Amino acid sequence: MTAPTTIYRNAHVFTGEAALKPRESFAVRGGKILAAGDLDAVRLATGEGAAEVDLGGAFVSPGIIEGHAHMLMLGESLDKVQLRDCKTVQEVQDRLTAARSANPSAPLVLGTSWRFDIFGEGERPTAALLDAAIADVPVFLDANDLHSVWVNSAALQAMGITRETADPIGGEIVRDENGDATGFLLETAAIKHAWAYLEEAASDDDRDRFLENAFNAYLKTGVTGATEMSFGHADLATYRRRLDRDGRLPFPVNAHWLLTASGDPSADLEAIAEIARVRDEVAAKYGDAWLRIAGVKFILDGVIDACTAAMRTPYANGSLPEAIWTREFALPVAVAADAAGLQLALHAIGDEASTIALDMVQECIRVNGPRADRRPRVEHLESVADDTIARMAALGVTASMQPVHCDPAVLDNWQAVLGDERAHTGFPWHKFRDAGVTLALGTDAPTAPHEAPDNLFIALTAKSSIDRSRAAYQPQRVFTPADAVEALTLGPAFATRRDNELGRIAAGYRANVTVWAANPLVDSPEALLDSTAALTLVDGDIAFSTAG
Structure with a gap:
């Protein structure tokens, strides 16, 4: 029996790449995109008998992929x-x-x-x-x-x-x-x-509720995939209960297992071996269509607000903290993780931490050799040196960044503790774009609001979604709308090594699609604020709709 086909027409369909013009329609069959293009061509590709949905001229993109999230923490925070x-x-x-x-x-x-x-x-x-x-x-x-x-x-x-x-x-x-x-x-x-x-105080029922909260919150805002950045045993047990119950998740999740610096090299290496074992066990039982343990996350430093991010020169108060993972311990563990096929996600907020991050990547290449599917990524990059950006381009490292982290309403203390020109050179999106570094945008929820339209608003304006009276922070950094939408969709798909199935509205790709309430290509960015998705599709099924 042939699977039913649905044509979505009368839309501005952004197919995933900023350089391509929007299409008029697309068709879905069996959970995948069948065709995208002008309506006559799509109808010809689908044959007779397809249902048709008029989207009323709405803007459509590949489903947003949250580039950096903490799913259970987000779900718990909604109760806090x-x-x-x-x-x-x-x-x-x-x-x-x-x-x-x-x-x-x-x-x-x-x-x-x-x-x-x-x-x-x-x-x-x-x-x-x-x-x-x-x-x-x-x-x-x-x-x-x-x-x-x-x-x-x-x-x-x-x-x-x-x-x-x-x-x-x-x-x-x-x-x-x-x-x-x-x-x-x-x-x-x-x-x-x-x-x-x-974690000890929470019950399994609590954690199941937290995860459900997070999925529902994200689907409402148009997110159809997430990159989990603080994965551990409690998270895995929660996801497994969901998979055992439903056989799937509400959308695909790529998980990075959180490493904690122990100061004991043998214990760190044993942790890598255990994570690789768990990855293989999970893949063998569930496949990886919905949950993939993709790699590990190193938290190399802290944050600028607390003066714990590792910087090359001191803060305004004279402090100069060391990295959490120093090179002595970080490099051999990174090499072991890379050899096991675990993707590196490297939290680096300060300019010294991002230098260490690239030293880790370079050591992996030196010891384990070049590999096309390595796709290392550095998270946050709030204060980053120009020479680091150039190295990232040369080494093929993705910049995973969060526009909501530089909402002007949350930057007063951030700027004050830096106290010099670094207070005015943070979050240099434009320099990454100019260097040809792949950008994957996210929110880092719950450290910041999780709503994708508000995140996009900041990427387009450098203004605040929290306090709209605030002046923009360094507006020369902003994205064009098409580049920003690509960095919310195809960018994270590439960063999670799923760009062969997600991040595009193209034949054969999973039909994960966001229908926006506002059109960022033509509408005022302010139209994005406080909006939800109009329609969210996951594998062709309606996962959220303002129409119910």
């Missing part, structure tokens, strides 16, 4: 107290008090996305500030960048953090002059203590 728009500590305290009053039986209170701008010069988060709002149950508040956690005294006690608790490699339990923890956990200290505690 939202703090991104708080301008003072008092506002944070008020929201926590209101949340506690609304749910007085909750065993703990979770919040997310507070910003460093709420503190005065020289001030830092403390447990005492949170105790003033809630003292009887643990409080855990993720920073906007997800690289630190602010907790109250009850949380410190619940985690068992005392004066004797040692700082982990690459992290810090901030302490006062007496050696007591102040309630601020940085980098791997947040991962080892706060995240581990909350």
